[in-house]
Amino acid sequence: MTKRTSSKYKLDRRMGENIWGRPKSPVNRRDYGPGQHGQRRKGKLSDYGLQLRAKQKLKGYYGDVTEKQFRRAYKEAAAMKGDTSQNLIGLLEQRLDMVVYRAKFAPTIFAARQLVSHGHIRVNGVKCNVASRKVVPGDDVTLSDKAKEMLLVIEAQSLPEREIPEYVTPDGTDKVTYVRVPTLDEVPYPVTMEPNLVVEFYSR
Template sequence: MSKRIAAKHKIDRRLQVNLWGRAKSPLNKRESRPGQHGQRRHKPSDFGIQLMAKQKLKGYYGNIGEKQFHKYYVEATRRKGDTGENLVGLLERRLDAVVYRMKFVATPFAARQIVNHGHILVNGKRVNIPSYMVKEGDVVEVRERSRQIPQIMEAIESGERDVPDYMDVDPKAMKGTFVRTPKLADIPYPVQMEPNLVVEFYSR
């Protein structure tokens, strides 16, 4: 097992959820926390519940650092409307999240990697910044010379996930349009996300 896969499995066990809904999650076999004998369960405090909600949402999008995640929260508070809805909307506009939602790759971690390696075009121009904010109407596609990469071909052919309706994707052309910024109810999280608790955590 690679270090990357082991790390993802450890996150699942620590948070006690199958965060990405993958068939190979260790929670499908056991529900103990990391450690030789697991850890005793205590009733979490309000702070603990809020912290877990934040770790779950932040962890879902891959390698987002705390400083960057907090910036998304600050930006969400500046915008009109519900801060929690604004927060998940900003996270879903990240280029690596869009690439993952369009099923060009199997995981958010793989999405970050192929963006970093320059395999993705936005409106015909190569973008290699995973945190690039996609706008409504932007066209995202796999570069023509990258379309034979096995992990991309396998992900597109996989029936593991569906493309959400705020994307318009042509899998054969490996191209899609980001139609609109989603609301929480639109986002196909495999587990329950509670951005309202994340807002409470940061506003303490």
């Protein structure tokens, strides 16, 4: 299980954007960075700064995964045929915790990871507690009987700000099928993501 290294809302404020589209984000009230120097005037970012920021934003969106995991995903994407930035997004969207989040089984990606690590998720009927497991097209992801009654899950399913994307097909309220690996324009990011800059960052 990945340990979150900082408050998730500090990620929002550091980026200056509501990266998960949550109504409780402090960026909605304070659109400057955290800490005593947060309101300083920001200078123009260099090319490296823009690339680093794009990497931090994308990495943070997926639950602040470790640098080792994120770099491994980039290397795998670079080794695949086709556009590396599209491949990277596809690999990140195949993570089990992200499929649980997209299915609206959890209100946040962090809660989705916790559901998985606590053994509340089944993949093709088999319990899986590895959040980074790759889900492939055709896989069924379901909630355990206990999870169906959890307030966390019930809250997530009633959230108005998120819709289940087309590449995850629901079957009732406790089961989804992962239909296909999405392209960048299919992923419902609340803010603009720039995986091409992430690729530039790692290929320096």
